[in-house]
Amino acid sequence: MKKIKTAIFISGRGSNMNSLIETCKNKMFPASIDLILTNNDKADGLLLTNTNNIKSYFFDKNKFEILAQKILLEKNIELICLAGFMQILSKNFIQNWEKRIINIHPSYLPHFKGLKAQKQAINAKAGYSGCTVHHVNAEIDGGEIILQKKIHLNENEDIESLTKKILKEEHILYPKALEITVNKILNNII
Numbered sequence: 001m002k003k004i005k006t007a008i009f010i011s012g013r014g015s016n017m018n019s020l021i022e023t024c025k026n027k028m029f030p031a032s033i034d035l036i037l038t039n040n041d042k043a044d045g046l047l048l049t050n051t052n053n054i055k056s057y058f059f060d061k062n063k064f065e066i067l068a069q070k071i072l073l074e075k076n077i078e079l080i081c082l083a084g085f086m087q088i089l090s091k092n093f094i095q096n097w098e099k100r101i102i103n104i105h106p107s108y109l110p111h112f113k114g115l116k117a118q119k120q121a122i123n124a125k126a127g128y129s130g131c132t133v134h135h136v137n138a139e140i141d142g143g144e145i146i147l148q149k150k151i152h153l154n155e156n157e158d159i160e161s162l163t164k165k166i167l168k169e170e171h172i173l174y175p176k177a178l179e180i181t182v183n184k185i186l187n188n189i190i
């Protein structure tokens with residue numbers, strides 16, 4: 001079975017990375033996780049790559065894109081998943097990977113783009129927020145939406161409780177969005 005070779009970029013905890021790795025262990029899933037790249041050598045997520053025997057590399061922020069591009073091509077990577085990757089990619093890098101970079105964001109886009117999306121939702125006293133997987137384009141959190149899940153806020157919701165609720169749903173949403181995306185690639189739709 002043809003599997004789409006996928007890389008994940010992380011900067012921190014790596015819980016979404018972990019859910020993608022676990023999903024891809026299924027022989028019938030149409031993607032494989034072949035590479036983890038980080039711009040943070042202290043990222044907790046790196047510990048998980050060792051236990052899963054997946055190659056990981058740390059590249060300093062300044063050199064990240066050049067070195068990443070080299071290894072992505074060497075390993076024949078076809079798709080990049082951003083999972084808590086705290087660096088804005090350049091227009092040039094994004095153009096090279098048009099429709100081949102996806103990201104997960106902790107809000108129901110287009111609401112609450114950018115940093116601290118959960119805090120933004122609490123401060124706005126929003127009735128709902130959620131999580132979204134989208135294609136990455138030059139506009140931050142503005143690319144085409146692949147899949148999203150709405151999450152209602154309780155009256156006494158705080159940042160911590162909302163973050164927890166959203167993260168739980170992210171771990172379900174991201175694998176589903178990955179499957180949709182790789183199936184489109186396999187069917188030459190994107």
Ligand code: GRF
Pocket residue numbers: 010012013014015016017083084085104105106167170
């Ligand atoms: C998630 O909330 C994701 O939506 C955001 O950063 C967080 C990463 O968490 N982009 P983790 O590193 O996957 O645990």
